[in-house]
Amino acid sequence: MSQATQQETVREDGIIQSVSGPVVTARDLDARMNDVVYVGDEGLMGEVIEIEGDFTTIQVYEETSGVGPGEPVENTGEPLTVDLGPGLLDTIYDGVQRPLDVLEEKMNSPYLDRGVDAPGIEMDKKWEFVPTVEEGDEVASGDVLGTVPETVTIEHKVLVPPTSEGGEVVSIEEGEFTVEEVIAELDTGEEITMHQEWPVREARPSETKMTPREPLISGQRILDGLFPIAKGGTAAIPGPFGSGKTVTQHQLAKYADADIIVYVGCGERGNEMTEVIEDFPELEDPTTGNPLMARTSLIANTSNMPVAARESCIYTGITIAEYYRDMGYDVALMADSTSRWAEAMREISSRLEEMPGEEGYPAYLSARLSEFYERAGYFENINGTEGSVSAIGAVSPPGGDFSEPVTQNTLRIVKTFWALDADLAERRHFPAINWNESYSLYRNQLDPWFVENVRDDWPEERQWAVDVLDEEGELQEIVQLVGKDALPEDQQLTLEVARYLREAYLQQNAFHPTDTFCPPEKTYLMLTAIHTFNDEAAKALDAGVPVEEIIAIEAAPRLNRIGVQEDYEEYVAELKDEITEQLRELY
Structure with missing residues (x-):
């Protein structure tokens, strides 16, 4: 306000x-x-x-x-409302949308006094407004009146407020205006500014919520390849301390092909949030080369901040995301973490002396989580454009126990589940996503997009990888009892192929300039290279070649180096030929 x-x-x-x-x-x-x-x-x-x-x-x-x-x-x-208008991007807020840099300047100190306040957007700053409608045009609620170059990356579209009845434009001007100055007047007498206010607990209106058909490409092979999320989808990343929830969300924030990123640090440790606040302004947007903050809005509510503001920060974030969705943008919202949000609700609930539910959480925990994730989706907006909000929430179950209430209630709502594993993290396998526990319910509806935009046999290649990893999981139980050498040779070969899937395909180096982002085409080709090794090795085994000789060929270890190759198409083509040639020489 x-x-x-x-x-x-x-x-x-x-x-x-x-x-x-x-x-x-x-x-x-x-x-x-x-x-x-x-x-x-x-x-x-x-x-x-x-x-x-x-x-x-x-x-x-x-x-x-x-x-x-x-x-x-x-x-x-x-x-409780948020201020909406130009200036939301490249800004860091607290849980109730007070801009932290403005408050710091106001107090002349990084330590803020109680009761200090500031509007969510700069009321005195002038913005260059360019109309896209003319006098005499009819406009309705949600229609675009004009544009403002908000940052070097994002063009802000000035909308008729959703509460407006619309009408004929009787005056509209081009020029520099503050967000509170009138830019257009309708024949109903309504005066429109670039500043809107919206209650955070109320979803902004839309025309239709549609079935999402396009993936949110993340550049992470295990996500895009095995467990994709749709634009307008919902995902949960549960995991114990140190398993990589925040790093995974950072990778998504940097590389996901969304137009706008809203990052909500909800009750996380202060040092973690400080790292985000310091790093994000320095990061380069890999898509445009501009600063990443030029399309990002950060909401920081650390664990030492008041608990009540933590409960509201999630709503502040989703309202900002909906505002840019109404402009026709694809928005990705990262909430880190919804467990801290639920803990804030639990504390408030206990002070109200409400009847506690499981583990002390309020009885309405599931309803509140549903309300939040339900505001994500792929929408036809009231102005005829299409936009999406993808909600990705980290969950921090105590001790990594996925049976606790927040994880279980989230599981019933979201359609993508990326389960982080402390054992994988300890083995330095990153991203530490457990492929046996994770799933995506978007796979079938996204397959047509991958078939059309990547390769025809994308679903078949992915299913082959899933089957091999499932078989490896079953064989590992036997190996732990009797040892690898007691297995038949074909099963020993399956274990070797699965090892390449784990080490070459599922692992990814976030610090390597090439491997940190893997486009879908490369994700596909890496899988086909390992599949080629599997098929040719099976033929050699059928011809009587011992499994030790098969896995000892010189070309096989090169599978682990595909991820770091810039000219990956040529590299994979050559590697497939070498694998085929070296294995066929054995029989």
């Missing part, structure tokens, strides 16, 4: 009755559910979460130490 609006609507209404951490009870407050209020002499921002008779319960987004009974509570009469 802008400061101007705050000043106009604030009125002193109630008195603090009691304080319990971030939960404050006020009496005689004329308020509705989800109204934003300002608590105490310092005016700490909070939100109404329960009303019972004359008593109103408020969750405060800031530290409440020193706040006591008898202090005033002021009601704005409006729900």
Whole structure:
């Protein structure tokens, strides 16, 4: 909410009755559910979460130490909203959309005082507005009025607010305007600015939610090749401490072929979030060569920040994502992590003395998770464009226990599950995604895209790899009992092929300039090279060649080096010929 609006609507209404951490009870407050209020002499921002008779319960987004009974509570009469308009990108916010760099400048210190506030976008900055409609044109809610070059990468489309009734444009001007200056006027008398406000807990309207048919290409072989996510899809990345959740999301944020990235650091450790805040502004967008932050909005709510703001930061992020979706962009939202969000809900719920559910989480945990992920999707917008929001949430189950409530409730909602494994991480296998526990329900609906845009036999090659890895999992149980040498030679060969799938295909070096991103074509060709080794080795085995001689050919270890090759097409073609030639020489 802008400061101007705050000043106009604030009125002193109630008195603090009691304080319990971030939960404050006020009496005689004329308020509705989800109204934003300002608590105490310092005016700490909070939100109404329960009303019972004359008593109103408020969750405060800031530290409440020193706040006591008898202090005033002021009601704005409006729900928690975010400021929308040019300037959302290349900005770092806290959980309730206060820009951290502006607050730091305001306080002249990185340590922020309580009660300090600033609007989510710069109200005084002038933007170059270029109309795309003319006087006399009819416009409806959601229509594009013009464009603003928001960053070097992204053109911001100025929309008629979704709440507008529309009408005929009677005046529209080109030039430099602040977000609060009128850029267009309709025959209904409505004046439109570049600034919108939207309540974070309410999904922005759309025309139709459609079935996604295009993958969100990540450049990570195990994801694109075996467990793809669709543009407009949902995914969960559960895993114990140190298994690579944050690194996986960083890779997705940098390389996923989304137009806009919204990264929500929800309750993560301060040093981890500091690394993100320091690294992102320096990263180069591999697609455009411009700074990655030029298409990124960061929301930082670390574990030492007030717990109530952590509960709202997820909604702030998804609302910003929906705003750019309405412009026709594909948006990828990273939430790291939804477990910390659920823990914030649990703490607030316990202070409200609500009946606890499993492991102390509130009974409405599943409903809240569903509400969040349901706002992702591939949409036809109300202005006729198409856009998507892909939601990828990290989950941090205590001790890596996937049977805990947050993981299980998330599993029932999302369609892609990337299970991180501490054992793989300890063996330095990265990304440490367990291929036996992970799955994607998008595979069948995305196969036509891969067939059309990569190769006809993409689904068959992927299925072959899945079958080999499944067979290896079964054989490993036998190997642990009797040893590898007790297996028949054809099964020993299967184990060797699976080893190349694991080491050459599923492992990927995030620090190698070439291997860090693998395009779908390369992902496919790597699989065909290992498949060629499998088929030719099987022929040699049938011809009586011992398995030791087969796996000892000179060309086979070169399979592990495909990932680091820039001219991979030529390399794979030569390698296939060498493998075929060397194996056929054995019989």
